[in-house]
Amino acid sequence: MLRIKNLKCYYGRIMAVKGVSLSVQQGELISLIGANGAGKSTLLGAVCGILPNWRGEIWFENKLLKGLDPPGIVKKGISLVPEGRLIFPPMNVMDNLKLGAYTMYRQKRYKEIARDMDMVINLFPILKQRASQPAGTLSGGEQQMLAIGRALMARPRLLALDEPSMGLAPLMVEKILETLVLLKQQGLTILLVEQNAQAALKIADRGYVLETGKMVLQGPASELLSDTEVKRAYLGKDYEEFYDGR
DSSP states (O other): OEEEEEEEEEEEEEEEEEEEEEEEOOEEEEEEETTSSSHHHHHHHTTTTSSSOEEEEEETTTEEEEOOOOOHHHHHHEEETTTTTOOOSSSBHHHHEEETTTTHHHHTOOOHHHHHHHHHHHHHHHHHTTTTBBBBGHHHHHHHHHHHOOOTTTTSSSEEETTTTOOOOHHHHHHHHHHHHHHOOOOOOEEEEOHHHHHHHHOOOOEEEEEETTEEEEEEHHHHHOHHHHHHSOOOHHHHHHHOOO
8 A cells, every 4th residue: 555665855965764665555554663763753754745855755555645745645545643743722622623624625525524523523432522622621642532533534544643652641542552453443554653662563563663764673563572672672671671681
């Protein structure tokens, strides 16, 4: 579904992503992990049209994405849940969700929008209770649900998420990840960028590891979870102490 070949991304003259290649098959949940500054968000920015300064090839459903702006990418079937959520705080919850269906409103597809709204509300019932509240008054976890719901309102075939667990309590992180698993079971293809490597790999089919803009490891998520170097670098102090003690 998504194929990236020899992707190089630039900020001015600085190359932030250095010849990365990866693929996402239809129906997969793929986790892209790595430390801060590894280039994960930059890669997503190129895929979603936010970062125009890139070279290489990005194919989605056998069509090149070069030159498309973010609305054009959304029309192709890719929705992004951005880092930091980027909801519209003064607007109420319902209006934030409706913005996700902007292109469908222009086409006057009101019945489809209503069905999609019901789907999102069933997925995140708390949003119905908060429907008339300003989005900025929601908790961090509720805002993340809203950001995911808004992205789903665009009817994506590929959902890309940038650090959805950032700043959330562990129980809320668990709920968000459970929702991603449910969406995958319903047939949605997902590309998950996460610094929380352990949580991301536990729900993924396959994983990729970025380090300073380069792809250093890839494979089935279960294998990456058990890889000693991945554990030392990305899965936390407890893993490091365990392996040092053996």
